[in-house]
Structures are given as structure tokens and as C-alpha cells.
Amino acid sequence: MTRARLQARLWYWQRISAMVLALAVLIHLVIIVVAVRGGLTAAEILGRTRGSWAVGGFYLAFVVACAVHAPIGLANVVEETLGWRGARVVWLAGVFALLLLGAGLLAVWGVVGAPS
Amino acid sequence: MTHELEVSIWRGKAAGNFVRYEVPRLQSQTVLDVVTHIQRQLAPDLSYRFACRVGMCGSCAMTVNGVARWTCRTHVAKVASHGVLEIAPLSNLPVIKDLVTDMSGFFDKWARAKGQFRGSASRHEAFAAVGPGSARRRAVDAGIECIGCAVCYASCDVVSWRPDYLGPAALNRAWTLVNDERDVARDERLAAVSGDAGCHACHTHASCTERCPKGLSPTAGIAGLKRTIARDPGPQRP
Numbered sequence: 263m264t265r266a267r268l269q270a271r272l273w274y275w276q277r278i279s280a281m282v283l284a285l286a287v288l289i290h291l292v293i294i295v296v297a298v299r300g301g302l303t304a305a306e307i308l309g310r311t312r313g314s315w316a317v318g319g320f321y322l323a324f325v326v327a328c329a330v331h332a333p334i335g336l337a338n339v340v341e342e343t344l345g346w347r348g349a350r351v352v353w354l355a356g357v358f359a360l361l362l363l364g365a366g367l368l369a370v371w372g373v374v375g376a377p378s
Numbered sequence: 379m380t381h382e383l384e385v386s387i388w389r390g391k392a393a394g395n396f397v398r399y400e401v402p403r404l405q406s407q408t409v410l411d412v413v414t415h416i417q418r419q420l421a422p423d424l425s426y427r428f429a430c431r432v433g434m435c436g437s438c439a440m441t442v443n444g445v446a447r448w449t450c451r452t453h454v455a456k457v458a459s460h461g462v463l464e465i466a467p468l469s470n471l472p473v474i475k476d477l478v479t480d481m482s483g484f485f486d487k488w489a490r491a492k493g494q495f496r497g498s499a500s501r502h503e504a505f506a507a508v509g510p511g512s513a514r515r516r517a518v519d520a521g522i523e524c525i526g527c528a529v530c531y532a533s534c535d536v537v538s539w540r541p542d543y544l545g546p547a548a549l550n551r552a553w554t555l556v557n558d559e560r561d562v563a564r565d566e567r568l569a570a571v572s573g574d575a576g577c578h579a580c581h582t583h584a585s586c587t588e589r590c591p592k593g594l595s596p597t598a599g600i601a602g603l604k605r606t607i608a609r610d611p612g613p614q615r616p
Contacts, residue, residue: 266573273578274608341574342539 272334279331286324293317311373318374325366333359383458385412387424388466391473396464397421409449409457410438413465413477426477433591436525439532440477441466446532448591468532484528484545491548491576492567497560506560514557521554521599523592530586530596542575546586546596549577553599556606568607577603 297307311317333355340346340354383403386396399416410428417424428438433451440449442457443464457463471479499506508515530546531537537545544552552571555561571577577600586596 264573266569266576269573269576269578270607273604277608338574338579342536 272337275330276334279327279334282323282327283331286320286327289320290324293320308373312375314374318370321370321373322367325363325370328366329359329363332362382461383412383454384462385416386462386464387413387416387421387477388473389421389424389476391475394473394476396466403454403461407454409440409442409447409452409454409463409465412454412463413440413449424477425475434525436527439468439527439529439591441468441532446529446589448527448529451591468528470532470534470537471528479528481528484531484547485526487544487548488526488551490570491544491552492563492570493548493551493555495555495558495561496563498562499560508559512559514559517557517599517602518554521550521594521596524550524594525592527591529589529591533585533589535583535585536579536581540574540579543579544571544576546580546600549580549603550594550596550599553602556603568603571603572607577607580604 297310300306300310336358337351337355340351346354381403383401385399385401387399388394389397399420401412401415401420404411410431413424413426414428417426426438426440428450429435431438431450433448436448438449439446441447442449442452443462445457446468447457449465454463465477467473467477467479471481471484474480524547526547528547530550534543534546536543549571552567555567556564561567573579580597580600582597582601584595584597587594587598590596
């Protein structure tokens with residue numbers, strides 16, 4: 263894949279993931295409002311979210327969209343502010359994507375999957 | 379209206395300094411009039427460019443009080459309400475001397491963006507009939523009046539961050555040719571304007587659109603290129 267081809271695809275994926283994130287943030291705000299009804303303690307909130315496939319599926323999509331969107335943006339910022347180019351930018355973005363994905367999946371597991 | 383203008387002009391090359399001159403304030407005075415007065419009356423060795431003086435040739439653009447402008451059509455009253463002018467060469471271009479920049483890189487990027495029309499018809503064939511109301515023709519009309527002044531290029535942050543970025547003017551030119559029904563180099567051109575040196579690097583800040591003295595919107599053209607590349611992949615294209 264040529265560099266131009268890769269950049270065009272990354273731009274496209276960032277645009278698509280931005281659309282997903284715009285919707286996900288709105289749904290996330292609604293979930294916050296709903297989830298805190300009937301008690302604000304962690305145990306009470308987790309009692310309502312654990313075992314919910316809907317919440318788990320939604321936050322999984324949210325985490326994946328973040329892991330796609332943010333590293334592409336970070337790569338652009340690094341290229342434009344630090345002047346980095348080439349493989350080290352790809353590596354940086356890749357590692358950042360894995361970190362986001364790992365941390366995000368752990369958080370999703372904590373909210374919907376982990377036993378109390 | 380003040381009687382004298384305090385004018386600071388960049389003297390030197392990349393290294394240099396602003397030199398202050400006092401210029402009589404006149405009615406309907408343009409910034410180019412001010413620079414011309416300084417060169418003819420006060421500093422004969424001052425270098426600057428101009429040709430038509432009526433906003434057609436695109437050669438007199440400079441940075442006026444921090445903003446890239448065409449100086450022949452910029453009235454002093456519009457930009458120097460307190461009688462103070464600071465005039466510098468355009469940003470993002472190497473300075474040759476004083477207010478003159480080396481624009482070869484700017485125009486080389488037009489060539490890299492495949493900014494040349496390439497048709498297939500010979501002079502023996504009839505003129506192509508392009509409907510003036512068609513969507514593609516309207517897209518061409520929206521961007522075709524570019525005079526190549528480089529105001530957009532000097533105003534573009536992405537150009538300063540990515541020196542290989544083609545810039546708004548070259549991409550605007552490419553967009554007009556992508557919409558030219560007679561042109562046969564569409565795929566090649568779309569491949570040339572893709573990637574992080576091309577349209578995908580644009581952050582849509584729209585400084586180019588805000589500053590374009592002709593009121594064009596390179597931002598819209600660049601968005602059009604992105605859409606076209608995403609929707610209509612070709613053999614040589616991403």
C-alpha cells in the first residue's frame with residue numbers, strides 16, 4: 263500500500279469513527295443520567311450495568327471507535343508539531359491504539375462483566 | 379484621518395529587520411500606493427512585486443499588519459485605522475529580498491497536483507458542449523477565478539506544519555480540473571492529490587477561504603476532493 267493510499271484510508275477511518283463517537287457521546291450522556299437513578303454508589307450503579315449485553319455492546323463499540331480515531335489524530339499532531347515522519351509515527355500510533363483498546367476493554371469488563 | 383502613516387517594512391532576506399518610514403496619508407490610498415511611494419521617494423533599493431494594480435495578476439500579495447492581502451486592492455483605511463502599517467513578505471515562502479518571495483515552490487506544487495488541463499480532442503473536432511448549469515460546471519465556476527496570488531498558501535497553517543503539503547491553491551486548481559468534463563487525467567490527478575501531502579492533510583481551518591481576495595473557497599474544493607476519492611476509487615487511486 264502506498265503512503266498516499268494509507269493516508270487516504272486513515273482519513274476515511276477517522277471520519278467514520280468520528281461519526282460513531284459523536285453518536286456514542288450522546289448515548290453515553292443518556293446512560294449516565296439513567297444509570298445514577300436509584301443510588302449513586304459504585305455498587306448500586308454497577309448493580310444495574312453488570313450483565314447488560316446492551317451496555318457492554320455499546321461501550322465496546324465506543325472503545326473501538328476511540329482506539330481507531332485517537333491514534334490517527336495523534337499521528338497527525340506528532341507529524342505536524344514534532345516533524346516526525348515514517349515508521350516511528352506508525353509505531354507510536356499503533357502502541358497508543360493498543361493502549362486505548364486494552365484500557366478500554368478492561369473498563370468495559372469492569373462495568374458489565376466482572377463479578378461483584 | 380491622520381496626515382502621516384507610520385510604515386514598517388521588512389528589509390533583508392530571511393534575516394533582516396523592519397525599517398520605519400513616514401508616508402503622507404492620501405485619500406483612497408492603497409497599501410501598494412504606500413509601498414510604491416517608499417520605493418520611489420524614500421528607499422530606491424526596496425524590492426517588491428506588482429504588475430496590473432487592479433487585482434488581476436496576483437503578484438502584489440504581502441503580509442499587511444499580520445494578514446496576507448493583495449495590496450493593490452487593499453485600502454489603507456481598511457487596515458490602518460490608527461495610521462500604522464507593518465508590511466512583510468508572504469509567509470510560507472522563502473524571502474528573496476525585502477517584500478519579494480520565491481514563489482517557484484508554490485507553483486511547482488500546482489504542477490505536482492497535476493494542475494495542467496489535459497484534453498483528448500484535437501482542433502479538428504467540435505467544441506465540447508458543457509452545460510453552464512450542470513453540477514460539475516458550477517463547481518468549476520466556483521473555483522476557476524484564482525489569480526495565483528498565494529494569499530491562501532501564506533495563510534495556511536498546514537503548509538507551515540507540513541512543507542510538502544500541496545496547499546489550497548494547487549488543490550483548488552486540481553478540483554476545477556477534476557470537474558472539467560473535457561479533461562482526461564482525472565484518475566492520475568486524484569492520485570496526485572491524495573495522502574498527507576494532499577487533500578487529506580487539510581484540517582478545514584478555512585483560513586484560505588477567509589483570506590482569499592477573490593472570495594473563492596479552496597476549503598470547499600478540498601472537501602470535494604476528499605469526497606470524490608472516498609466515493610469513487612479509481613485504478614491509480616487510494
